[in-house]
Amino acid sequence: MDFDLTADEHAFRDEVCAFLTAELTEAVWRTERDPDEQGQWRREFTKAFRRKLGAAGYIGMGWPAAYGGGGKSRVYQTIFAEEMEYHRAPGLDRSITYVPNALLAFGTDAQKAEFLPRIARGELSWFVGYSEPEAGSDLANLKARAVPDGSDFVVTGQKAFSSEAHMAEYCWLAARTGPVSPKHRGISMFIVDMQSPGIRIDRYPTLAGWTHHAVYFDAVRVPDAHLVGEIDRGWSVIMGAIDFERAALAAPGLVAFQLDRLLAHAREQGRLDDPVLGDQLARLATEAEGARLMSYWIASLHAHGEMPQFETSMAVLCKRETARLFDAAGLEMLGAFAPLRAGSPGACFDGDIEAEYRDHLYFQFAAGGFDITRNVIAHRGLGLPR
Amino acid sequence: MDITLTKEADSLRSTALAFAQHALTHDRIRALEGSDGGFEPDVWRDMATMGWSGCVFPLEMGGAGLGLFELALIVEACGQAALPSPMFASVVEAGMLLLESGVERHRAAWVPRIAAGDAILTTAVFEPGNAELETVATTATPLPGGYRIDGTKTFVRDAATARAIVTLARCPDSPDGLALLLVPSGLRGVRRQRLSSSGGEALWEVAFDGVSVPATALVTEPGQALAALDRLLARGACLKAAELVGIGQAALDLTVAYAKTRVQFERPLGSFQAVQHHCATMYRDLRVCRLLMWEAAARLAAGQPAQREVAMAKAKTSDAIPALTRTAHQIHGAIAYYRDYPLELYYTRAVAAAAAYGNATYHRRALAHLLAHDLDTFRGDIHHGLPVRPR
Structure with a gap:
């Protein structure tokens, strides 16, 4: 048991911090922001940045050496994710956290050879084609169909809430290949080239200001070779891979950044000795520390070769609920100036806190919403009956 | 890590x-x-x-x-x-x-x-009307060859079974103005009265009325009492946090066991989502409490500075664990309102452990003090020293 970073872990954190500080300069922040994109970075910048992450060796650092990975423990991956969040850097998403780990666990040798080197170089953006209009929290209810036809499958259906589909080279798609009942049987996983004929993308503005997507597949042909795992056994791929994404989502860097921003604001305003604010910040800092420990606890379990499951969901819940506490507390701290948006006279932090208050709303429902996560903890963690 | x-x-x-x-x-x-x-x-x-x-x-x-x-x-x-x-x-x-x-x-x-x-020994530190140790009224007056102790202490654990009481007093002899003195419990002038308190500890008020002790009663070297006291308070807070974690685990275990077996509306209670979500929140809070407590204990054990971590652990457990026991009772309903159901043991012990060695407010005040006077310590290890992007 050791709650401190080792000298080597510390050095790694400093290295990532220095890398991100050098890349995300003031000039970059002035020129590369785009309110229309999730994460508010221009899509070309996000793609270019991901290639830089690849060149620096960060994307594959946790993979086995056989696939060009660095074999670094999950503690290092958590440090990396924490720094990325703290610096609000682009590119830490499913394309590097979820898809490659799912491929490593479930892909064929040919699929690994085809995709992992390109993922490691940061060349690929992926969109995860899970959610549909009738399949959100109840994911197994999905209706998109993949029908065998010669050496291909033919995919028809609609995906919804499709983050970054507009910039993706590939889709990590769940589609129905078998019976509708029981509904989690009969789902298969595919890799779909987004350049394939028959794909159409619609745009929907979100209340957070950025644009979300829906994707329509109209008789899109997917070669057999891009079926991942066994046919009709996609549900176990989805469930087996989901913890990889969760572990990255649980990183505590966002919360650390939110705390530092409020501390800087309080200091600037000469309010560090305000007793009411002191009580609020003491509570927030304690919650932030709890979220940080949760995240490194999960990383430690992985580093010991254990496979935490519901615990990872619990860490995500803890981090995201803490972030939401900070969102609300941040507005409270700005007082009358809270609602002012970017560019407005009097806006603090260029309206970021109000923008995040809207943006982070998705924490409460996306990738395992707060209520669904509590179901998971109750069933898988406490063994309560369904 | x-x-x-x-x-x-x-x-x-x-x-x-x-x-x-x-x-x-x-x-x-x-x-x-x-x-x-x-x-x-x-x-x-x-x-x-x-x-x-x-x-x-x-x-x-x-x-x-x-x-x-x-x-x-x-x-x-x-x-x-x-x-x-x-x-x-x-x-x-x-x-x-x-x-x-x-x-x-x-x-x-x-x-x-x-x-x-x-042998069982105990300590006498806190005083009536002074729940947060802001002043010490008990005095150790120098006499030829010893001291005379006068004053009243409270929340003295196990005073009836303790052979001796390590007692905190103001002492003009000492560079830090304080002394810790070892007072045999049977000495003339030592009187004790049992406190009637929530929880399971045997707590006493102990009065020292002109109690004479020899100069050798001093427990620490001169000027070391305050430092010893600081360590005692940190250790006490951390281990009360540990006790609270145990209390919370017991309350959660009882609740989950009950929710799995109690049937209402032809279903186990634990199949209702309202109950499941309460239990999930209890579990999450307990895990956060346990991690904060582990961190505080590990740092104290290693002799590292732990002011921030101890305050966070005790503040969080003192808030969250009593809250957890309230939810545990809510899920149990009337059955646990009766004394023969074990949940009440934990309900009352949570009150006592939360109050001991500084409650949540006390420790948040300590954190707020760090915030005002020592921002780096308040911030802890993940301090980037980065300017927040001004824009």
Whole structure:
């Protein structure tokens, strides 16, 4: 048991911090922001940045050496994710956290050879084609169909809430290949080239200001070779891979950044000795520390070769609920100036806190919403009956 | 960074819990509440035989040579079993104080006996009307060859069974203005009155009325009392947090077991989502509490600065664990409102443990003090020193 970073872990954190500080300069922040994109970075910048992450060796650092990975423990991956969040850097998403780990666990040798080197170089953006209009929290209810036809499958259906589909080279798609009942049987996983004929993308503005997507597949042909795992056994791929994404989502860097921003604001305003604010910040800092420990606890379990499951969901819940506490507390701290948006006279932090208050709303429902996560903890963690 | 229990620590925790949960029946635990002794001497003897009373003391003093982290696991297990014992008074408070800060005479005389469970010692620090230790009114007046002690102390644990009381007093002789004096409990002028308190501890008010002790009663070297006191308060807060974690675990376990078996509307209670979400929140909060407590205990055990971590652990557990026990009762409904259901043991122990060694408000005030005067410490390890992007 050791709650401190080792000298080597510390050095790694400093290295990532220095890398991100050098890349995300003031000039970059002035020129590369785009309110229309999730994460508010221009899509070309996000793609270019991901290639830089690849060149620096960060994307594959946790993979086995056989696939060009660095074999670094999950503690290092958590440090990396924490720094990325703290610096609000682009590119830490499913394309590097979820898809490659799912491929490593479930892909064929040919699929690994085809995709992992390109993922490691940061060349690929992926969109995860899970959610549909009738399949959100109840994911197994999905209706998109993949029908065998010669050496291909033919995919028809609609995906919804499709983050970054507009910039993706590939889709990590769940589609129905078998019976509708029981509904989690009969789902298969595919890799779909987004350049394939028959794909159409619609745009929907979100209340957070950025644009979300829906994707329509109209008789899109997917070669057999891009079926991942066994046919009709996609549900176990989805469930087996989901913890990889969760572990990255649980990183505590966002919360650390939110705390530092409020501390800087309080200091600037000469309010560090305000007793009411002191009580609020003491509570927030304690919650932030709890979220940080949760995240490194999960990383430690992985580093010991254990496979935490519901615990990872619990860490995500803890981090995201803490972030939401900070969102609300941040507005409270700005007082009358809270609602002012970017560019407005009097806006603090260029309206970021109000923008995040809207943006982070998705924490409460996306990738395992707060209520669904509590179901998971109750069933898988406490063994309560369904 | 490695936030997992070692195999040895995990096995110590399981062993301690298995013993603690079977040591006494709930009826016997209830019967001991309010009694003068407050614990079962045979059980304490067994705990000593298993090495718990000595766990934190060095081998050459008859201890097991373990650290404060292991002690926290044992205290947690006792909390989880609601098992009363003089562990807190004799080991956490007086024993470790003597070990860390005591002069050789007292350390050599008492630590081996405390480690062996042969003698129980306690401390008298807090005073009536002064719940947060802002001033010390008890005085140690220098006399030729000794001191005269006058004043009243409260929340003295196990005063009826303690051989001696390590007593905090103002003392004009001392460079820091304070003295810790070892006062045998039977001395003339020492009077005690049992407090009637929520929870399972035997707590006493102890009055010192012109009590004479020799100069050799001083427990620490001159000028070392304040530092010893600071360590005592940090240790006490951290181990009360450990006790609260045990209390929370017991309340959650009872609740989940009940929710799985109690049937209403032809379904187990635990199949209702409203109940599941309560339980999930309890579990999440308990995990956060446990991690904060582990961090505080690990830092104290390693002799690292732990002001921030101890305050966070005690503030969070003192808020979250009593809240958890309230939810536990809500899920149980009327059944747990009766004394013969064990949940009430934890409901009341959470109140007492949250109040002891600084409640949530006290420790948030300590954090707010750091915020105002020592921002780097308040911020902790993940300090980037980055300017927040001005824009």
